[in-house]
Amino acid sequence: xxxxxxxxxxxxxxxxxxxxxxxxLGAAHTMxxxxxxxxxxxxxxxxxxxxxxxxxxxxxxSGVLNVxxxxxxxxxxxxxxxxxLSGLLSIxxxxxxxxxxxxxxxxxxxxxxxxxxYNFSSVFAWNVFLYSGMVxxxxxxxxxxxxxxxNAWSKPAGIAALVWRFVLTTGTGSIFGFLVARQAxxxxxxxxxxxxxxxxxxxxxxxxxxxxxxRWNDRHLPAETLARLxxxxxxxxxxxxxxxxxxxxxNLYFARQAGFEAFILRDGGIFPLLFWGGYVLLGSVxxxxxxxxxxxxxxxxxxxxxxxVVAGAFAWLxxxxxxxxxxxxxxxxxxxxxxxxxxxxxxxxxxxxPEWLLGIGxxxxxxxxxxxxxxxxxxxxxxxxxAVKH
Amino acid sequence: MSGEPKAVDGGRRxxxxxxxxxxxxxxxxxxxRLIEIARAAPARTGGADxxxxxxxxxxxxxxxxxxEDCVTACQTENGLGTPTRPTDARWIxxxxxxxxxxxxxxxxxxxxxxxxxxxCVDVCPTGASFKRADGIVLVDRHSCIGCRYCMMAxxxxxxxxxxxxxxxxxxxxxxxxxxxxxCTLCVHRLDRGEKTTACAEACAKAGHGAIVFGDxxxxxxxxxxxxxxxxxxxxxxxxxxxxxxxxxGI
Numbered sequence: 001x002x003x004x005x006x007x008x009x010x011x012x013x014x015x016x017x018x019x020x021x022x023x024x025l026g027a028a029h030t031m032x033x034x035x036x037x038x039x040x041x042x043x044x045x046x047x048x049x050x051x052x053x054x055x056x057x058x059x060x061x062s063g064v065l066n067v068x069x070x071x072x073x074x075x076x077x078x079x080x081x082x083x084x085l086s087g088l089l090s091i092x093x094x095x096x097x098x099x100x101x102x103x104x105x106x107x108x109x110x111x112x113x114x115x116x117x118y119n120f121s122s123v124f125a126w127n128v129f130l131y132s133g134m135v136x137x138x139x140x141x142x143x144x145x146x147x148x149x150x151n152a153w154s155k156p157a158g159i160a161a162l163v164w165r166f167v168l169t170t171g172t173g174s175i176f177g178f179l180v181a182r183q184a185x186x187x188x189x190x191x192x193x194x195x196x197x198x199x200x201x202x203x204x205x206x207x208x209x210x211x212x213x214x215r216w217n218d219r220h221l222p223a224e225t226l227a228r229l230x231x232x233x234x235x236x237x238x239x240x241x242x243x244x245x246x247x248x249x250x251n252l253y254f255a256r257q258a259g260f261e262a263f264i265l266r267d268g269g270i271f272p273l274l275f276w277g278g279y280v281l282l283g284s285v286x287x288x289x290x291x292x293x294x295x296x297x298x299x300x301x302x303x304x305x306x307x308x309v310v311a312g313a314f315a316w317l318x319x320x321x322x323x324x325x326x327x328x329x330x331x332x333x334x335x336x337x338x339x340x341x342x343x344x345x346x347x348x349x350x351x352x353x354p355e356w357l358l359g360i361g362x363x364x365x366x367x368x369x370x371x372x373x374x375x376x377x378x379x380x381x382x383x384x385x386x387a388v389k390h
Numbered sequence: 391m392s393g394e395p396k397a398v399d400g401g402r403r404x405x406x407x408x409x410x411x412x413x414x415x416x417x418x419x420x421x422x423r424l425i426e427i428a429r430a431a432p433a434r435t436g437g438a439d440x441x442x443x444x445x446x447x448x449x450x451x452x453x454x455x456x457x458e459d460c461v462t463a464c465q466t467e468n469g470l471g472t473p474t475r476p477t478d479a480r481w482i483x484x485x486x487x488x489x490x491x492x493x494x495x496x497x498x499x500x501x502x503x504x505x506x507x508x509x510c511v512d513v514c515p516t517g518a519s520f521k522r523a524d525g526i527v528l529v530d531r532h533s534c535i536g537c538r539y540c541m542m543a544x545x546x547x548x549x550x551x552x553x554x555x556x557x558x559x560x561x562x563x564x565x566x567x568x569x570x571x572x573c574t575l576c577v578h579r580l581d582r583g584e585k586t587t588a589c590a591e592a593c594a595k596a597g598h599g600a601i602v603f604g605d606x607x608x609x610x611x612x613x614x615x616x617x618x619x620x621x622x623x624x625x626x627x628x629x630x631x632x633x634x635x636x637x638x639g640i
Contacts, residue, residue: 006599014469022619032568034554034555035552035553035554035555035567035568036477036551036553036554036568037477037553040552041477041553042402042476042477042481042609043476043477043478043480043541043550043551044476044547046538046541046542046551047538047542048405056490058482080539092563093463105535105536105537105568105570106534106535106537106538106569106570107534107535107536107553107569108535110436110533110534110535110536111535113516113533113535114515114535117515117516117517118515118516119511119514119515119516119517119519121511121512121513122513122514122515122539123513124513124514124515124539125515125516127515128515132415133572136424139410147597173514175539178512178513178543178544179509179513179542179545180509180545180629181509181542181544181545181546181626181629194411232531299426325542329545329546329547331485331500331545331546331547331625332485332487332625332640334489335487335488335490336487336488336493337485337486337487337488338485338486339483339484339485339486340473340480340483340484341473341476341480341483341485341547342476343483343500343547347476349401389476
């Protein structure tokens with residue numbers, strides 16, 4: 001039974017999520033009326049903060065399914081009761097990310113064109129299928145978990161979701177990987193890098209949501225479960241750091257990329273600061289300390305580590321997306337160049353309020369969907385109740 | 391478990407199923423209808439001649455540093471206005487270059503290079519970026535959704551995004567807020583039967599003659615003769631995009 005207090009809290013959360021989403025939609029409407037001139041984006045930095053939010057959510061949407069995959073595909077009993085929540089978060093994050101991506105289009109009202117005209121040589125067009133397919137597969141997967149008659153189908157559905165999300169994140173990484181024009185991208189490493197990043201980001205989001213749900217219900221995670229989940233997050237962070245390091249080392253190996261690497265890692269002002277301070281220190285080293293140091297391990301420490309991983313993800317994406325565009329195109333190798341169009345110069349980008357509000361609105365939409373989902377169906381992990389243990 | 395909660399549960403599941411099916415129907419039906427309408431539309435009549443490859447030869451030894459006549463002519467022809475901010479449209483720009491090793495300088499007009507293998511066309515999700523049979527790379531303003539992926543993919547920074555509402559557009563050159571655009575090789579002139587672009591015309595009028603426009607596939611054309619006789623290069627030739635714009639003297 002749901003108590004009056006629970007019901008009141010639910011509607012408060014719905015109101016909060018709805019308000020944040022509405023503010024985001026309002027920001028998108030302002031951008032639509034005035035054009036992108038009111039954002040910090042221009043003809044050099046064409047993708048800005050909304051893409052940072054959108055790509056975070058889309059990549060995390062794929063990674064958050066890990067929990068379900070480990071449960072139903074690999075049969076780990078600790079993860080099984082968490083599979084439904086993992087599926088719900090995947091759909092919610094995907095919806096939030098796509099909302100931001102779509103509303104940042106120059107012509108968002110033409111989204112029907114994107115849904116009816118496909119150019120199959122475009123990674124973007126593949127992603128339209130990959131995203132909608134992901135929602136459909138995860139919805140079926142959830143159905144097989146909730147509907148007792150279809151429980152037997154839960155494993156095949158889980159395998160389909162596992163395969164699909166690998167393809168999806170390969171697609172997201174390839175959006176950048178196939179851009180031969182820009183030194184920051186054009187790397188075959190980006191697809192696997194995005195997959196590994198998705199593991200850490202998705203698990204971090206899962207841990208944050210799970211911690212909130214447990215705290216509101218005044219429950220505590222079993223120590224063994226907490227230890228397992230925190231070890232896994234630590235391993236994912238380490239793997240991400242390794243692949244990010246390899247990505248930069250391969251770039252440093254090519255002489256013509258050295259200038260770009262010096263910019264992003266040393267001379268580029270905000271970008272090296274966010275990379276080393278935001279991603280490496282706060283988003284990776286500190287959370288690994290919190291997760292692996294035996295004296296620090298507690299629910300609070302794991303939650304702090306997960307939040308730091310999310311903050312580090314935003315820092316990394318900002319460096320990757322905006323920093324990659326801020327570095328000028330090398331149209332005339334071996335020459336110094338200048339023009340009235342800032343050729344040869346580092347592009348400036350300062351995100352404006354509508355961009356922040358749109359991005360946060362996407363997070364609000366994901367929050368809203370999660371809140372409603374958790375209320376409507378039973379997504380609370382039930383591992384401390386022996387009766388429902390499988 | 392008693393029977394009562396099951397009944398409630400079953401009712402909720404049934405309701406969810408009906409709701410999901412209804413929602414799917416509402417979301418899919420308009421799309422299916424639109425596809426029908428699109429299929430019923432008459433096929434466009436072909437205009438561009440596949441035997442032609444429009445292109446340009448830019449002789450930087452004749453291009454005067456500081457001269458912006460080609461840029462101004464382009465702005466006037468296409469109703470672009472004078473750009474002052476990084477958000478303003480620039481279809482053609484002058485880049486001053488200096489070789490680091492030798493100190494050799496040149497002034498280079500750069501615009502859409504009208505690649506034979508255009509990366510902007512490859513990445514465009516809706517097919518709005520397209521290459522005409524005669525080699526001109528264009529943006530269909532009706533199907534561009536403004537995702538700006540083509541701008542990420544272009545190695546020449548040749549494309550501009552329309553960042554704000556436009557006024558005083560030229561009827562020959564449709565433009566629109568929220569869409570991406572770039573040099574059209576003055577396609578509206580060519581389709582009227584004219585033989586040159588605004589920039590090439592202005593350069594000739596200024597007495598430089600640094601921009602030669604023509605059909606690269608016609609052995610008798612001036613551009614074909616010149617590229618046969620003098621050494622020319624394509625920008626970022628390492629990418630093997632085969633641009634239709636060639637440069638001499640860099």
